[in-house]
Amino acid sequence: MSEISAISIKNLSLNLGGAPILDNISLEIASGEFIGVLGTNGAGKTTLFRAILGLIPPASGEIRVLGAPVTRGNADIGYLPQARNLNPQLRLSAREFLKSAWRGQHWGLPLYGREAEAAIERILGLSQAQELANRPISELSGGERQRLLIAQSLLGNPKILLLDEPLISLDPARQQATIHLVRQIGLEMKLTILFSAHELNPLLGSLDRVLYLGRGQAALGAVAEVITAPVLSKLYGTDIEVITVNNRIFVMASGAELGLEAHLHEHDHDHGHHHD
Amino acid sequence: MITGIIMTEYGFLYTALAGSTIVALVGAMIGYFLVLRNQTFAGHALSHIGFAGATGAVLVGLSPFWGLIAFSGIAGVLMGALGEKLAGRDIAIGMILSLSLGLGLLFLHFYTAFATQLTALLFGNVLGIDPAMLMPLALIATFTLAALALLSRPLIFASLQPELAEARGVSLRGISMLFLGLSGLAIALCAQIVGMLLVFTLLIGPAAAAQRLTIRIVPGLVLSVIFALAMCWGGIGLAVLTDWPTSFCITALSALIYGFSLFKN
Numbered sequence: 001m002s003e004i005s006a007i008s009i010k011n012l013s014l015n016l017g018g019a020p021i022l023d024n025i026s027l028e029i030a031s032g033e034f035i036g037v038l039g040t041n042g043a044g045k046t047t048l049f050r051a052i053l054g055l056i057p058p059a060s061g062e063i064r065v066l067g068a069p070v071t072r073g074n075a076d077i078g079y080l081p082q083a084r085n086l087n088p089q090l091r092l093s094a095r096e097f098l099k100s101a102w103r104g105q106h107w108g109l110p111l112y113g114r115e116a117e118a119a120i121e122r123i124l125g126l127s128q129a130q131e132l133a134n135r136p137i138s139e140l141s142g143g144e145r146q147r148l149l150i151a152q153s154l155l156g157n158p159k160i161l162l163l164d165e166p167l168i169s170l171d172p173a174r175q176q177a178t179i180h181l182v183r184q185i186g187l188e189m190k191l192t193i194l195f196s197a198h199e200l201n202p203l204l205g206s207l208d209r210v211l212y213l214g215r216g217q218a219a220l221g222a223v224a225e226v227i228t229a230p231v232l233s234k235l236y237g238t239d240i241e242v243i244t245v246n247n248r249i250f251v252m253a254s255g256a257e258l259g260l261e262a263h264l265h266e267h268d269h270d271h272g273h274h275h276d
Numbered sequence: 277m278i279t280g281i282i283m284t285e286y287g288f289l290y291t292a293l294a295g296s297t298i299v300a301l302v303g304a305m306i307g308y309f310l311v312l313r314n315q316t317f318a319g320h321a322l323s324h325i326g327f328a329g330a331t332g333a334v335l336v337g338l339s340p341f342w343g344l345i346a347f348s349g350i351a352g353v354l355m356g357a358l359g360e361k362l363a364g365r366d367i368a369i370g371m372i373l374s375l376s377l378g379l380g381l382l383f384l385h386f387y388t389a390f391a392t393q394l395t396a397l398l399f400g401n402v403l404g405i406d407p408a409m410l411m412p413l414a415l416i417a418t419f420t421l422a423a424l425a426l427l428s429r430p431l432i433f434a435s436l437q438p439e440l441a442e443a444r445g446v447s448l449r450g451i452s453m454l455f456l457g458l459s460g461l462a463i464a465l466c467a468q469i470v471g472m473l474l475v476f477t478l479l480i481g482p483a484a485a486a487q488r489l490t491i492r493i494v495p496g497l498v499l500s501v502i503f504a505l506a507m508c509w510g511g512i513g514l515a516v517l518t519d520w521p522t523s524f525c526i527t528a529l530s531a532l533i534y535g536f537s538l539f540k541n
Contacts, residue, residue, distance in 0.1 A: 053443040073445035081439035087314070090436070093491040097436055104433025105444045107426050110493060136491045152440070 004067040006031045006160055006192035007052060012061035014044065014051050021047045023216035024061065029194070031159075034186055035220075036203040037196035039213035039235070045196040046082070048213070049162045052194075053079060066159065073105065078158030078191075080149045082165050090137040094129070094148050095120060097137055101155050119155060126185050127151035143174040150182065160192045167197050175202045182206075200227065201248050227251070289516065292402045294410055296508035298417045299465045300478065304504035305424060306462035307483035308497050309455065313435045316480045317369060318355055318456065323463045323475040324373035325351040330397055330472075331383035340397060341409070345416065345464040352460030356453030400471030400523040402512060413465060420461045427454055432493065469508065470523045478504060481530030485537035503533050 007029040014022040021044040029035055037045050050056045052063055054072035063070045065077065090097070102116040124130045129147045132140060140148065146166055153161055163182065167175045179195075183206045186193045197203055200210070204223065211220045212227070214235030219226045226232075227249055232240040241252040250257055310319045329347020330340035384394060396404060424431075434441040434451045442448055466478045482503035486496045511526030518525070 050443075055443060073443070077443075079440055079443050081437075087436075089314075091487050091491055092312075092436070092493065096491065096493050100432045100436045101440055101444075103429075104437075104441060105430055105446045108429050109425055110429045110432050134491075152437070 003031055005029060005064070006033070006066060007194075008064040008067075010062045010064075012051070012063060013059040014047055014056060015059045016047055016056070020059075020216055022213070022218065025216075025218040026061075027211070027218060027220045029192060029220075031192055032186075032190055033208045034183065034193045034195065034206060036200065036207040036210045037194050037213070038198075038200055038210060041198075043213040044216075045213060046164055049079070049164055049194070049196070052162060053077060075156050076159045078153035078156070078161045080153040080161070080163040080166055082168065086137070086145060086149070088138060092137060093134050094137060094140065095133040097148065098123065098133075098152055098155065101152060123151045123154040126154055126188070127181065142169050143177070146170065146174075146178055147181070150178070150185070154185065154189070157189075158191070161186070161194070163193065163195045165196055165198070167199075167202060172202070179203060179206050200251070204247070204249070223249070287407070288403055288405075289512070291405050291407045291410060292512050292522075293509065295405045295413055296402055296469050296512060297505060298410070298413050299469045300482075300504035300508045301501055302417045302420050302462045303466045303478045304482045304486075304500040305421065305497060306459050307479040307481075307504075308486065308500045309424075309428075309431060309435065310459060311480060311483045311487055312432075313455075315456070315459075316476070316484075317366060319459055319463060319479055320476050321369045321373040322348045322352055322355070322456070322460050323467055323472045325376040326460070326464055326467060327397065327472045328376040328379040328383070331380040331387075335383045335387045340393070341412070341464070341468070344467060345461060348460035348463050349457055350460070352456035352458070352463075353453045356456035357449060359449050359452050396471065397467075398471045398473050399521070400467070400469055400474060402469045402508075402522045403515065405468065409468070413468065416461055416465060420458050420465075423454070423458055427451070427458070431455055470526055474523055474527055477527040477530040478507070481534050482507060485534045488537040489540055507533065 005028045007027075009025060009027050012022060012025050013020065037048070039045055047056060051058060052065060052070065054070045054074065065074060098120050099112045099116060100110070102112050102119065120133075121130075124133055127147050127150045129144075129151045132144055132148055137145070137148070150163075150166065153163065161182075166178055166182070170178060179202060182193060182195065185191065194211070195203065195207070200223075203210075207223070209221055210223050210226050211218060212232070212235055214232075215237050217235055219231050219235060227242055229240055229242050232242065232251060236253060238253050243250045243252060307319070310316050326344040326348035330344040332347070333343020334340050395401070430441065430446050431451055433444075434446050434448050438448055463475050463479065466475045470478050483496075483500045485503055486500035489499060490496045507526050507529040510529050511522055514520070514525040514529075515522035
């Protein structure tokens with residue numbers, strides 16, 4: 001280990017509203033890795049991201065980002081929150097949306113200079129979103145909105161990207177396009193990427209390692225090491241079968257596919273979830 | 277001597293135009309952000325809470341204007357502090373605003389001499405503004421706009437990308453408390469022109485129309501101010517010509533401008 005880990009987690013426990021989410025996990029993510037973060041709804045993917053961003057203090061243990069302790073507002077981390085929280089009625093241009101994040105935490109007037117314009121042109125180019133810049137957010141499709149959020153996560157030249165469910169509500173073709181785009185940007189900018197998803201299969205060809213969360217535990221490793229019956233049975237707390245068909249992997253519990261079940265479950269949750 | 281008569285005769289008009297110009301500026305700016313943040317109903321509720329403050333102040337021998345300012349301003353800060361707990365709680369907000377109107381009525385019941393001013397409080401009477409009110413209006417307006425200018429950058433960030441803003445160190449609750457507090461002040465100003473019940477027309481009408489016509493923030497703010505000024509000046513002009521209530525003329529122009537904005541695209 002000559003290089004410092006991009007993210008180093010030691011004996012980390014996280015609670016949310018008193019409930020334990022992650023229990024004593026340890027892992028090291030090397031610089032430049034593309035990590036698929038998997039697990040059912042509530043397994044702690046978003047919570048882990050928010051802890052890395054410094055928004056949730058660890059109950060115990062430690063997280064280090066690029067060798068330094070976690071700090072809120074760390075400019076080295078780019079973050080893509082879940083797209084469903086983006087106000088779909090927003091009658092503002094995509095460019096205004098991106099600009100608002102340019103040193104948006106500072107007090108004062110919303111005057112963004114040439115430096116901001118240049119930075120925004122650059123991230124629009126990187127995420128192939130130039131043609132979206134002058135369109136209102138309310139008129140963008142799901143895939144276009146996702147590209148805009150990817151562009152946003154690149155603002156400020158981060159070294160690490162935390163992408164929270166960028167594939168949600170996209171059709172398979174758009175999912176592949178999104179993964180391909182993220183992979184390409186990651187290589188170009190030498191980024192470490194944590195990419196959370198409900199389903200493993202779309203990511204199979206792109207990820208370096210997989211981080212699987214379940215029942216407070218975490219397993220990090222190559223797909224062949226982690227997506228196995230013994231490891232997943234432990235994470236789910238039930239007997240799991242792993243079946244590979246035509247290079248696609250199906251995770252089954254009592255004969256039903258788990259990935260799909262998690263997805264349906266997720267939609268149920270959406271009904272009660274309103275964000276203003 | 278003739279000039280003297282003209283001055284006396286049109287003095288009220290000067291006061292009305294000056295007062296409504298001050299208020300339109302603040303209302304249009306604050307309103308733009310209320311629309312951007314989907315908090316228009318909260319704005320409506322704050323004016324009703326202010327009504328209880330205004331009548332309560334009269335009951336204890338204070339000026340209704342300061343009661344209104346204090347109540348809607350403090351209620352705004354509290355609403356911001358409750359934040360997510362109130363988001364989407366239209367019924368809870370509706371109950372609070374009805375209760376406030378009810379309380380206002382109770383206070384009036386104990387202080388019957390004030391009833392004559394009730395219509396002005398509820399529906400506004402811009403032509404009856406006391407010239408001595410211009411100075412406090414201007415001071416509160418200046419304070420509100422200066423604070424909004426300081427707040428505007430993180431406010432836009434927090435409104436458009438709340439989770440990212442939070443990750444970058446912006447306190448969403450702090451921003452919300454400050455902004456809704458300022459909204460309370462803006463609402464108290466607007467109530468001086470169109471009255472509590474019609475605050476929506478001055479606060480939200482121009483801003484909503486502006487947001488339909490441009491997808492950029494600074495031009496949107498400018499347009500919102502232009503619409504608000506046009507509504508106020510036009511409304512006062514129409515009222516003088518027709519002798520109809522000014523507040524009616526302003527609401528009619530507000531609806532007209534918003535109606536036209538719907539035809540764009």
